[in-house]
Amino acid sequence: MDVLKKVPVREQAPDIRNHNFEEVCLGYNKEEAMEEATRCLNCKNAQCVKGCPVSINIPAFIDEVKKGNIEEAYKIIGQSSALPAICGRVCPQESQCEGKCIRGIKGEAVSIGKLERFVADWARENDIKPEKADSTNGKKVAVIGSGPSGLTCAGDLAKLGYEVTIFEALHEAGGVLVYGIPEFRLPKDTVVKHEIENVKSLGVKIDTNVVIGKSVTIDQLMEEEGFDAVFIGSGAGLPRFMGIPGENANGVFSANEYLTRNNLMKAFKEDYDTPIAAGKKVAVVGGGNVAMDAARTALRLGAEVHIVYRRSEAELPARAEEVHHAKEEGIVFDLLTNPKEILVDENGWVKGMKCIKMELGEPDASGRRKPVEIEGSDFELELDTVIMALGTSPNPLISSTTKGLEVNKRACIVADEEFGRTSKEGVFAGGDAVTGAATVILAMGAGKAAAKGIHEYLSNK
Amino acid sequence: MYKILKAEKLAEKIYLMDVSAPRIAKHCQPGQFIIAKIDEKGERIPLTICDYDRENGTITIVFQIVGASTLRMSEMKAGEAFADFVGPLGQASEWIKEDIETLKNKKMLFVAGGVGTAPVYPQVKWLHEHGIDADVIIGSKTKDLLILEDMMKEVAGNLYVTTDDGSYERKGMVTEVIKDLVVNQGKKYDVCVAIGPMIMMKFVCLLTKELELPTIVSMNPIMVDGTGMCGACRLNVGGEIKFACVDGPEFDGHKVDFDQAMKRQQQYKTAEGRAMLAAQEGDTHHGGCGNCN
Numbered sequence: 001m002d003v004l005k006k007v008p009v010r011e012q013a014p015d016i017r018n019h020n021f022e023e024v025c026l027g028y029n030k031e032e033a034m035e036e037a038t039r040c041l042n043c044k045n046a047q048c049v050k051g052c053p054v055s056i057n058i059p060a061f062i063d064e065v066k067k068g069n070i071e072e073a074y075k076i077i078g079q080s081s082a083l084p085a086i087c088g089r090v091c092p093q094e095s096q097c098e099g100k101c102i103r104g105i106k107g108e109a110v111s112i113g114k115l116e117r118f119v120a121d122w123a124r125e126n127d128i129k130p131e132k133a134d135s136t137n138g139k140k141v142a143v144i145g146s147g148p149s150g151l152t153c154a155g156d157l158a159k160l161g162y163e164v165t166i167f168e169a170l171h172e173a174g175g176v177l178v179y180g181i182p183e184f185r186l187p188k189d190t191v192v193k194h195e196i197e198n199v200k201s202l203g204v205k206i207d208t209n210v211v212i213g214k215s216v217t218i219d220q221l222m223e224e225e226g227f228d229a230v231f232i233g234s235g236a237g238l239p240r241f242m243g244i245p246g247e248n249a250n251g252v253f254s255a256n257e258y259l260t261r262n263n264l265m266k267a268f269k270e271d272y273d274t275p276i277a278a279g280k281k282v283a284v285v286g287g288g289n290v291a292m293d294a295a296r297t298a299l300r301l302g303a304e305v306h307i308v309y310r311r312s313e314a315e316l317p318a319r320a321e322e323v324h325h326a327k328e329e330g331i332v333f334d335l336l337t338n339p340k341e342i343l344v345d346e347n348g349w350v351k352g353m354k355c356i357k358m359e360l361g362e363p364d365a366s367g368r369r370k371p372v373e374i375e376g377s378d379f380e381l382e383l384d385t386v387i388m389a390l391g392t393s394p395n396p397l398i399s400s401t402t403k404g405l406e407v408n409k410r411a412c413i414v415a416d417e418e419f420g421r422t423s424k425e426g427v428f429a430g431g432d433a434v435t436g437a438a439t440v441i442l443a444m445g446a447g448k449a450a451a452k453g454i455h456e457y458l459s460n461k
Numbered sequence: 462m463y464k465i466l467k468a469e470k471l472a473e474k475i476y477l478m479d480v481s482a483p484r485i486a487k488h489c490q491p492g493q494f495i496i497a498k499i500d501e502k503g504e505r506i507p508l509t510i511c512d513y514d515r516e517n518g519t520i521t522i523v524f525q526i527v528g529a530s531t532l533r534m535s536e537m538k539a540g541e542a543f544a545d546f547v548g549p550l551g552q553a554s555e556w557i558k559e560d561i562e563t564l565k566n567k568k569m570l571f572v573a574g575g576v577g578t579a580p581v582y583p584q585v586k587w588l589h590e591h592g593i594d595a596d597v598i599i600g601s602k603t604k605d606l607l608i609l610e611d612m613m614k615e616v617a618g619n620l621y622v623t624t625d626d627g628s629y630e631r632k633g634m635v636t637e638v639i640k641d642l643v644v645n646q647g648k649k650y651d652v653c654v655a656i657g658p659m660i661m662m663k664f665v666c667l668l669t670k671e672l673e674l675p676t677i678v679s680m681n682p683i684m685v686d687g688t689g690m691c692g693a694c695r696l697n698v699g700g701e702i703k704f705a706c707v708d709g710p711e712f713d714g715h716k717v718d719f720d721q722a723m724k725r726q727q728q729y730k731t732a733e734g735r736a737m738l739a740a741q742e743g744d745t746h747h748g749g750c751g752n753c754n
Contacts, residue, residue, distance in 0.1 A: 169688050171498055171505070171545035179690075209547040211688055215484045239692040241702060248697055248721055250728045257691035265504070265685065272502045273529045275729040348724030395689045397707065 004107030007036040009114050014328040018299055021183045021268055024325055025089070025114075030070070033118040037066035039103060040110050047100035048112060053445030054152075056080040058097060058112055065115055074123040077116060078130050082155035082199060083148065083444065085124065085191045088117025090181060091441045092319045124194050130155075132202050137161040139458050142227040143204075144212045144398065147175020148440045149233035149431030151199050152447030153454075158202035160455055165227075167210040172264065175235055176432075176440070179264040180256070182293050184300070185322075188263070213397035218405075218427060228461070229426045229454045232413060233447060236432035237395035241388055242285070246342030251277060251350035255286070255294040255389035262297050279303045279385030283353055285339055286389030287311065289439075292322040294387045295331050305331045306381065310338040310358050310371045336360070336371065340378070342386055353381045391437050402427070412436055419453025420446060428453050463497075463546035466519060468539045471608045474526040475576055476535050477511070482546045483518030485510075490553030491583040492679065492711055495520060496687045498545035499537070504530040507684045509580035509656075509710070510549065511609075520546075523579035523608065550687045551710045554584055555677065556652070561591055569595040570642070570650040570674075571617075572635050572665055574657020575602065578609050580679055581656050586616045594618030596650070598638045600661065604629035635661060636668050643672055650674055655714060659726060663719035670715050678714035680705045683728060697721050 001007070010026040011017075017024050028036065040062040048058045057076050064073035077084045093099070093113040101109035139162050143154045146168040154164045172178050177192045186192060200206060212218060212234070221227045239254030241247050258276070261267045267276035278301035284294050287309035299305045307326070309316065312335050316323055327333070336358040343352040357377035360369035394411040406414045406423035413422060413429045420428040430446025432438055467479040485495060494509045512521035526532050537543075556564060569588065573581040578599050588595050597617040601607040602625045614620050623631035623638050631638060635657075642648045653676040655665040662678045669676040685691040687706045694705040699716035703709065 169547070170686060171547070179686075209545050210484065211547060211550065214549055215488060215547070238689045238704065238707070241692070241695075243702075248695060248702070248725065250724060254692035257685055257693045260685050260691050266502075273504045273533075277728065348721070348727075395707070397688065 001035065003039055004103075006039075006108045006111040006114075007032050009111070014325075014330070017184065018296075018329040021300055023187050024184050027121060028111075028114055028118045030068070030118075030122070033065055033115055034068060036111050036115060037062045040066070041102055043102055047102065048097040048110075051096040051098075051100040052080075053096065053441045054080045054448055056097075056116070061119065062110070062112070062115060065119065070119055070122045071126070071128055073119045074128055077119060080448075081444065082130070082152050083195045084116050085120035085195055086148070086177060086186060087441055087444070088113050088115075088120055089186050089191070090439075092439060094320050096441070121191075124190070129201055130198050131159075133159050133161040135161060136163050136203070139163065139229075140165070140227045141454060141458075142167060142218075142221050142225075142230045143233060144218075144230065145169075145175055145233040145235055145431070145433075146173035146196070146206055147177060147233060147235050147431065147443065149443035149447035149450075150175065150231065151196065152444040153231045153233060153430070153451045154204045155199045155202055156448055156451035157454060158199070158204045160451075162454075162458075164203070165205045165207055167212055168206060168208045169211040170264065171208055173206045173208060179260045180290065180293070181440075182259065182263055182297050183268075184296065185293065211397065213401040218398065218402045218424075222426060228458055229428065231420070231447070231450050231454060232398060232422070232427065232429040232433055233431045233443065234395065234398055234433045236392040236437045238393050239388065240390040240393055242339065242390065244339060244341055246344045246350070247388075249342055249344040249350050250348050251279070251384055252342060252386045252388065253277075255284070255290045255387050256392070258294050258387050259290070259297065262301075268297075268301065276301070277385060281383050282306070282385040282387060283308050283334075283339075283381060283383050284387045284389055285309075286391075287316040287318060288389060288391070289318045289322055290437075291389035292318045292326050294389050296326055296329060298385070298387065299329055299331060303385070306334050307331060308334045308337050308339060308353075308355065308381075310336065311368065312336055312360060315368050334381075338371065338373065339386075343380065350384055350386055352383050353386060355379055355381060392432075394433065394436070398433075410436065415450075417446075418449060419456065420450030421453055421457075426457065428457075462542035462544060464542045465537055465539050468537060470535075471523065472606045474535070475523065475606065475608055476525075477521065477523045477579075478537075479519045479521050480543060480546055481518055482520045482548075485520050485546070485548045486513045486515055486518045489513050489520070489549035490557055491587045492554030492557070492580075493549035493551050494687070494710060495522065495546060495548035496550065496684070497522065497534070497543050499530060499533055500544045503533065503544070504528070505545075505685060505687065506530055506534070507550070507681065507687055507706075509679060509681070510583060511579035512583055512586070520548075523576060525576045547687070551706060552708070554654075554711055557587070564588075564591070565593055567651040568649060569593075570639070570653045571595055571597045572600070572639065572653060572655040572657070572661075573597065573613075574600045574635060574655075574661040575606065576608070577657030577661075577679075578613065581654070582609055582613060582616070584654065585613065589616035596642070596648075597621070598623065598635050598642075600625070600635035600638075600657065601629075602626065634664070636664050639665065639668055639672075643674070652677065654678075659719055659723045662714060662717075663723075666714040666717070666719070676714035677711050678717060679710045680712060680717065680722065681710065682722060682725060
């Protein structure tokens with residue numbers, strides 16, 4: 001074996017997987033995982049751990065994999081992460097743990113994400129459960145939202161003996177893990193449901209169909225229903241649109257709608273009632289993970305798909321693996337291209353999109369070079385569907401109905417990074433509701449921090 | 462699970478149900494809606510609340526069969542249950558927040574069209590319970606499709622019923638009744654609330670704009686989550702994008718772009734229609750449209 005290279009991971013071939021919704025990456029088997037584990041140098045001052053938002057003891061778990069003690073490896077990961085099967089699949093490892101791996105200086109980093117995934121999948125297949133608290137301490141905590149931050153916060157608090165109830169607005173638990181990230185990247189029945197069952201097995205109760213701010217407010221939860229503390233992990237919020245002409249035409253969707261119809265409402269399965277306008281020629285506007293997910297979904301539903309992004313490839317915010325997979329599957333990247341107008345036919349349906357070519361100018365506030373229009377470079381793309389994947393703005397449902405909860409000028413909830421404390425006593429927050437749209441693992445990190453904050457707050461009360 | 466306590470057919474394709482949903486019944490207000498889902502494979506169906514009983518913890522909904530899921534819903538009986546029932550969603554009617562004495566001095570006219578009579582009812586009832594009698598116009602295609610007339614009679618001030626074909630009471634559109642009341646009879650109204658099919662609300666708004674009568678409408682566009690997440694329900698209101706689920710469902714009718722909203726309403730028509738045909742025809746459904754197997 002070449003120690004400079006990762007043990008290759010098996011994947012579905014691009015021209016097969018672009019017609020199905022099965023998972024793209026097949027993961028390591030035990031032999032492959034043990035072989036990959038031998039590449040870890042077991043650094044004393046491990047940089048990878050510093051790159052992990054939930055500080056998993058990476059060298060320790062890899063060392064157990066190396067020895068073939070997978071159950072032990074699972075326990076080590078479980079000390080830091082409640083959702084390893086998910087993180088192994090959706091974390092941007094290249095900019096976190098693997099980005100700091102010493103192996104990566106000369107050759108390829110250790111495949112930490114794939115090893116984590118293997119350990120979690122092995123535990124599931126062998127029915128290993130996380131360990132439950134011996135007794136409850138009688139204190140009640142409400143967690144709003146059952147996405148990555150909420151599940152993590154709830155899991156950590158339950159392990160400490162708290163009675164935790166998660167309130168979920170939708171009919172199914174999981175938040176972005178079920179409505180946003182597609183099946184082919186994160187299988188729902190095997191992986192997501194199982195991780196949620198694990199959190200439930202710690203004693204966490206999940207109440208679906210409860211919209212906090214509408215069905216009941218935070219003040220009512222604390223004053224009338226006896227909750228001692230609340231964690232808000234309500235997620236990102238309202239989809240943004242560009243504000244260009246034609247954007248309300250039929251055939252223009254937010255990525256949230258397109259993905260929700262397909263993932264949560266299972267439009268891709270024939271026996272579900274949910275309709276979806278699959279589209280024959282689709283443009284997805286944006287360059288993040290959500291854009292890649294929407295594009296690859298449309299492709300699987302049978303469309304020709306273009307990613308339209310105003311900066312260049314180097315600035316694409318999506319995970320490297322997603323961009324690589326999207327290209328392999330046949331998605332066309334129209335980079336340095338910006339939409340100016342959506343062209344609409346006489347029946348109100350999309351018929352095309354007027355775009356302009358861009359070039360990169362001086363760096364802007366984000367530090368990235370600012371795209372500037374090239375005069376006279378207008379052109380038209382013929383399309384029947386446009387999906388806007390431009391990010392989100394915060395949902396006011398909770399902030400507008402909770403007394404004394406401070407929001408910043410972007411309308412995100414203000415919470416400190418260390419413990420997730422908000423301006424309201426006993427109320428903590430984390431994840432996209434605080435930061436704006438970010439990643440699963442950052443939300444989990446925030447959920448973890450808030451669990452510490454809540455424990456400290458309730459222990460001293 | 463959310464148990465159905467009563468299921469009743471009100472008219473051809475129009476049904477009423479009382480559903481046990483204590484959390485919603487405790488907090489809901491006139492103007493708000495719920496989302497119901499029959500089972501794992503059903504759609505999320507947004508329905509405006511028709512009535513609520515805070516003590517018994519029930520919500521009354523009225524719906525019309527328009528697609529595969531509402532067809533399946535119409536076949537549900539008392540004793541059965543919805544897998545999901547969530548709410549109350551959207552904003553309560555604006556006037557509920559007004560000072561009650563100010564409100565008492567206002568003359569309100571409600572215009573209900575077809576199944577839109579259901580969401581008008583809790584508003585008129587709320588006013589009645591607060592000592593305010595509002596005038597109500599109910600428009601129906603024909604006598605057989607008229608719903609909730611008796612219930613409405615109990616809570617309304619003057620009730621005017623009109624049918625498109627003249628099979629019951631007055632003959633003609635609701636707009637003709639508004640014109641008759643305001644122009645011919647010289648009645649003065651401070652605000653009009655119109656709820657019904659989009660085409661009706663559009664024509665009511667065109668008329669009330671002329672009459673300089675401020676008008677509130679309740680929009681029922683396509684929705685998925687109903688909490689602001691998907692943006693399917695977006696509308697152009699006075700040149701701004703508004704989400705019916707979190708900003709509405711009630712808006713200033715004179716600012717709503719109805720033509721665009723009606724086009725957006727058609728978005729899944731074909732797909733929904735096909736799903737409905739497939740459900741009705743069962744094993745005998747073979748398509749012919751080129752889209753089914």
